[in-house]
Amino acid sequence: MRRYGDEVAAIARPLLDEGDLDVLLDRVGDARVVMIGEASHGTHEYYAWRAALTRRLIAERNFSFLAVEGDWPDCRRVDAAVRGAPASPLESLLGYERWPTWMWANEEVLDFTDWLRSHNATRPDRSAFPTSSGSASRDDKYDKVGFHGLDVYSMWESLRQVVLWLRENDPEAAGHAVNAYQCLASYSENPQSYAWATKYLRASCQDEVVRMLIELRGRDLDVWQNAEVVAGAEHYYRALVAGGASSWNVRDRHMDSTLARLLDHYGEGSKAVVWAHNTHIGDANATDQAAQGEVTLGSLARERFGAGQVVLVGMGGHRGSVIAGRTWGAAMTELPVPPGRPGSLEDILHATAPPQALFVFPRLAGRPDLLVDEVPHRAIGVVYRPEQERLGNYVPSVLGDRYDAFLWFDETRALRPLHPLHVDIHEFETYPTGV
Template identity: 30%
Template sequence: MPFQEDPVLCGKHAWLKRAAPCESGVLNVLRELLDKRLELTQHDGDEFFDAEMNARLTLSRLMQQRKGGKAVVWAHNSHVGDARSTSKGELRNELNVGQLCKEEWGADCSIIGCGTNTGTVAAADEWDEPMQIMKVNPSRADFYERLTHDSSVARFLLDLREDHTGSELRKALLQSRQERFIGVIYRPHTERRSHYTDAILPEQLDAYVWFDESHAVQPFETAQPHEPPCAGETYPFGL
């Protein structure tokens, strides 16, 4: 409730404080749901699953619910690439969804990353700031993006799996290089410090989609209405 007028503040508070004020309440609801699992699933399994996922949003739980199903997760390279093959994971012990999925499903999980040399991006220069269209700096020398830019191929899909990559190319790609991560925030003036990290591309990704010049997405809307979420968005418990 304290954040219904500005949900972004909830995420910001959770990041800065390492926990949100409502965390204990959410956990209590989840425990109660799990305690009543048998009773609720006998009554209406789908409704219980919807309620549980409001309290615990995990991909593995979703896959358990839909046996034999497949899922596509769309996120930035920094989230979907296996963190163990980047300095963020190796030096700072950061986890991400890509690493967790690889640990859970191994070769059944395919990670596809994207890269660009230059162009435009829709982002903000600070949290809580409005979106703007920014020009992306050209890639830096001896980084992965410059390596692919120097191929002079405007766009391609590169299969990075060991059995699908030539030995010489794979040897070159296995050298640790800097990789650029652009997300919700982009700061061109501090790009080298704030948007590059060490990575080993073939171990981080299974495939790489390259666009030498990319263009910012066109949003359906640029701002959410200034009103609290409606009942349908918070069903059944407003979590």
């Protein structure tokens, strides 16, 4: 650890206020996608500084929308709220009912969405969801900044949205959607029941879902994306019971294609900020995830848009507290985060870096050993058992390849949920645990 001390001092910048992010905005330059990670889904500092960086990207660099590791229908309500709908951001965030509710229904996200609503109030009143199927052009871009969900879990809610939209807008085309709904309805909105039926009973609603998606591709973005979610979720649950990396890859590929679809929709010159866990935004090729056959949203984005157009920002902390559940679907609780295990990135930075620091990595030449050595890097999911942390929770990482920049917090505290947990254990636990 001693050998890292001087090189950390050379590249670490104290992080005290939003002005200290200037060097990171310089690194962003004209990149089209900035992905901002977090080492847990329940830490105040990660959420607050992610919001601070995003505010500057929107206000100073004209980023077009924020896409998060959340469900499309839930985030659609938030999008309407930040665009000035009668429902407030608070009301829209309280609508998050699927476990873990605290991941988006918290004071830190509320503060950001209140700011975004105020920011959007000064912008032209143009909808991000026009009735035509075409995307925006540079001369007709959407000036209000959007808030969208990338994830794949809302199968039944998205399917209901599809059926309702078709009945109101195109009843003659509702047949495939109704067939998909009737097929999936027999599983009582329980993904475990459907998943195990596909494995042991050779049952499947895949054909009905795919026919519905083919019918709706290229239509209104909202109904099209809901159809994509249904198809992605159906694939995800089938893959989950098969084991291996397949289900993880289905989920991250769905998020990648959704991001690309949103950028196409917003039009030429559009730019996106993404919020997700480090295990999604970091480049899989710089971790053991690639050896396990996994891709990540970050690695896929570098492939799709080019590494020069994508900036990946990771985060980490040494000790403190976090909001999480001890088991999947359990009541949320504030749990202690013990000091990083010996030899980990967290342990190294605790000994060598300022209490809060920003690292913007050199692109290639002259990288210090800390950025090229493989070191364990902590990942806390929505399921967390502090007493078992040293048995898992660490991802071997080459830091300089996994991210382009890193925000460090020696001591952290739990975020502030908006309401008590609504328990819904109908969703499978994801791997790594709860991310």
